[in-house]
Amino acid sequence: MAVRSAWTLFLWEALFPVVVTSVQVQGQVGGSALLMAERPAGFQVREAIWRCLWPSEELLATFFRDSLETLYHSRFLGRAQLHSNLSLELRPLQSGDSGNFSVLLVDKEGRAWTQTLQLKVYDVVPRPVVQVFIATSGDAQPPKTCQVFLSCWAPNISDITYSWRREGTLDLGVEPSGLFVDRQLLRVSLGPGDKGVAYSCIVSNPVSWDLATITPWESCHREAAQGRASYKDALLVAVPVLLLLLLAGISAWRCGPCSGKKKDVCADQVAPETENPLVGLP
Structure with missing residues (x-):
């Protein structure tokens, strides 16, 4: 019965003049979007059909003889709900749900009314x-x-x-x-x-x-504190190095007098001390 209703609405759309309106709907991932089925004043709906037009055309929900039907196999299966006012709710939204949707309404006098809706789903903005x-x-x-x-x-x-x-x-x-x-x-x-x-x-x-x-x-x-810390660290490294170099210079200067001729004088002063124990031997 639902399939027959859908084909009936397609024939209405093809054979009779259709008034088209277009609106934009925004939603966020994880949230919900309500696609409102707006209609002119005094328009008494007898049949309705919701379709997804992009990226591929799919049947989402129908209304026929006071019966709501949303059990069509589509990517929105289990996430689409047709309300009594013929508006379609999609939840929870996914990032790939953006696209164009349409609802075709036929009143009891045979007039057709088509509304297209463009749904744009945005990601939730993270903290920068x-x-x-x-x-x-x-x-x-x-x-x-x-x-x-x-x-x-x-x-x-x-x-x-x-x-x-x-x-x-x-x-x-x-x-x-x-x-x-x-x-x-x-x-x-x-x-x-x-x-x-x-x-x-x-x-x-x-x-x-x-x-x-x-x-x-x-x-x-x-930044300034880090600059001062780096300066102190440099001093802690440089001062010990300078002290070592200074000590090495002093040691080299003290060994300097023992070079050349002065080395013999030092040797002469040491020699008598080593020969004293031999004095007085027969």
Whole structure:
């Protein structure tokens, strides 16, 4: 009976004038999407059929003689539910569910109404990763300032946009002149008065968003502390080496007088001491 109803609706669509409307529906992976079957005022539905048009045409659900049917074998089997108002709900959504759908309605007077819906399923936006890069300061750099590059990246995601905001101020936005690489890279100049200033990277798509917040001045301070530590480590290595070299130089200088002619004098002074025990022998 359901198959006969479907063929009947196909004939209605082929033989009689059809009014077509089109809407867009958005959803996220793991969520649900409600495809609304809109109709003109006074349009009393007698039969209805839902189809998936892409990537292949599949029959999803039908309504015939007050009977709802969704047991058709399709990729949405077990995930499609036809409601009493003839709207089709899909859940849970998968990343490959994006595509075009259509519903054909026929009223009791034989008029046909077709609506196409474009479903776009987006991935859930993950929390972005923010990294801080400290620019090397030169002699021309004003004192006590820190040039910082903030890099933002959301892994394994598409169809997303990046934006930045400066926390704790009335103007939460940032100047476009400091943004690079599709707004994924932000350049800021920090001073001692910016110790508590935080920046947030916001990653979003049409159905979800997430953010990560960081205080860049902490990285500037840590970079400076690491620089001082490296200087102390270098002194700890260099001072013992210098001491060893100094001791080696002193030893070489003390052995110097025992070379050449002065070596004989040293030998003469030692010889009498070795011959004294032989004095007085017969």
